[in-house]
Amino acid sequence: MVKDTGSAIQEVTRSVHNDDIGEATRLELYRSQVIIREAEQRAYDLFLQNLVKGTSHLSLGQEAIAAGFATAMKPGDLSFCTYRGHAHTLARGVPVEKVLGELMQRDNGLMRGKGGSMHLTSEEHGVMGSYAIIGAHLPIACGAALRAQYKGHDDVSVCFFGDGTTNIGAFHEALNFAVIWKLPVVFVCENNHYMEYTAIHEVTAVKHPAADRAPAYGLDGIVVDGNDADIVYRTAQTAYAKARAGGGPSLIECLTYRHSGHSRADPGKYRPEGELERWKERDPVKIYRERLAQFGISEAAVTAIDTEVRKMVDDATQACIKAPPPPEDILFTDVYADGGWAWRN
Ligand SMILES: Cc1ncc(C[n+]2csc(CCOP(=O)(O)OP(=O)(O)O)c2C)c(N)n1
Numbered sequence: 350m351v352k353d354t355g356s357a358i359q360e361v362t363r364s365v366h367n368d369d370i371g372e373a374t375r376l377e378l379y380r381s382q383v384i385i386r387e388a389e390q391r392a393y394d395l396f397l398q399n400l401v402k403g404t405s406h407l408s409l410g411q412e413a414i415a416a417g418f419a420t421a422m423k424p425g426d427l428s429f430c431t432y433r434g435h436a437h438t439l440a441r442g443v444p445v446e447k448v449l450g451e452l453m454q455r456d457n458g459l460m461r462g463k464g465g466s467m468h469l470t471s472e473e474h475g476v477m478g479s480y481a482i483i484g485a486h487l488p489i490a491c492g493a494a495l496r497a498q499y500k501g502h503d504d505v506s507v508c509f510f511g512d513g514t515t516n517i518g519a520f521h522e523a524l525n526f527a528v529i530w531k532l533p534v535v536f537v538c539e540n541n542h543y544m545e546y547t548a549i550h551e552v553t554a555v556k557h558p559a560a561d562r563a564p565a566y567g568l569d570g571i572v573v574d575g576n577d578a579d580i581v582y583r584t585a586q587t588a589y590a591k592a593r594a595g596g597g598p599s600l601i602e603c604l605t606y607r608h609s610g611h612s613r614a615d616p617g618k619y620r621p622e623g624e625l626e627r628w629k630e631r632d633p634v635k636i637y638r639e640r641l642a643q644f645g646i647s648e649a650a651v652t653a654i655d656t657e658v659r660k661m662v663d664d665a666t667q668a669c670i671k672a673p674p675p676p677e678d679i680l681f682t683d684v685y686a687d688g689g690w691a692w693r694n
C-alpha cells in the first residue's frame with residue numbers, strides 16, 4: 350500500500366502475508382505478467398526490425414495492473430482499453446500470435462491486420478475495444494454496464510485509462526452518470542505519472558488525479574500500489590463484488606510507471622535522471638518473483654513458466670513472420686454493423 354496522508358484517500362491496507370489468493374491463482378498472476386512482459390518486449394524488437402509499422406504504446410512496467418484486474422474477472426466481464434491496450438487484451442486470454450499479427454498487419458492478426466496496435470478488440474474474450482480518443486471509452490463502458498443492469502446480468506464493465514485522462518470532461522461525466530445510475534462499472538486509472546511527455550503533477554490541481562476527485566462523485570478515493578499484482582487482484586475482487594451486488598461503481602487509482610517512452614518512438618528524455626532506475630527496483634515482475642519465493646513456490650516452477658512463455662512468444666513471432674498480409678477484399682468487410690457496406694449503395 351502506498352502511504353498518502355496528505356489527501357482524502359481511503360487507505361486500503363492489505364497484508365501480503367494473508368494468503369487467501371492460493372498457489373494456483375498466484376501462478377496465474379505471474380504467468381499473465383510474464384506473457385505481457387515478453388510479448389511487449391517482442392513488439393519493441395519487431396519495431397526495431399521494421400516489422401511493426403505505425404505507432405504502438407507499450408505497458409512495460411505496468412503489467413501487474415492488467416494481470417490483477419483480468420485474473421479477478423469472470424468470463425463475460427467486459428474490458429475497455431486505451432491505445433495502451435496490448436496488456437489488457439493479452440491478460441483476457443487473447444493469444445500472443447493474434448496480438449503480434451495485428452501489430453504486424455498480417456492476415457493472422459486479431460482483426461486481420463485492419464485495426465492495428467491501438468484498436469485491439471475481441472468480443473469473444475470480453476475485450477470490447479481499445480480507444481485512442483482520450484476518455485471516449487468511459488461513457489461507452491457506462492453504456493455496457495447499463496445494459497447489464499437493465500437485463501439483470503451480473504457482468505462487470507472494467508474501464509482502464511491513464512492519469513492524463515482525468516483532466517478530460519468525459520471522465521467526470523462518466524463518473525457522475527455511473528454513480529447516479531449505480532452502474533456495475535469499475536474505473537481503473539493507471540497513474541504512470543506522465544501523460545505524453547508532461548508529468549501529470551505539472552498540470553493537475555490535486556495530488557492524486559483520480560482518487561482525489563472521487564469524493565466529488567460520492568465515491569471513496571482509493572489509491573493502490575499498481576506494481577503489486579496481489580494488491581491489485583484483491584482490490585479488483587472487492588470492486589467487482591460491490592458492482593455485482595448492486596453497490597455501484599468504483600474508481601481505483603493504481604500507482605505505476607512505464608519503463609519505455611509514451612509511444613515506440615519516444616526515448617523518454619524528459620524524465621528526471623534516476624527516476625526510471627528507482628521504479629525498476631519496484632518492477633512488478635521482479636516483485637512477483639520474490640512473492641512466489643516468499644510463499645514457497647519453487648524456482649523450478651517459476652523457470653518452467655518463463656521457458657514456456659518464451660517459447661510461446663517465439664512460436665507466435667515465427668507464425669506472424671510467415672503469415673501473409675490480408676487480402677484486399679477485407680477492405681469491404683466488417684465495416685458496418687451488418688458486416689458489409691452494401692446498404693450504402
Ligand atoms: C481527446 C484526445 N486528446 C489528445 C490526445 C493525444 N494524446 C494521446 S495519448 C495522450 C496522453 C494520455 O496520457 P494518460 O491518460 O496519462 O495515458 P498514458 O499514455 O500515460 O497511458 C494524449 C494527450 C488524444 N488521443 N485524444
Ligand SMILES: [Mg+2]
Pocket residue numbers: 511512513539540541542543544
Ligand atoms: Mg499516464
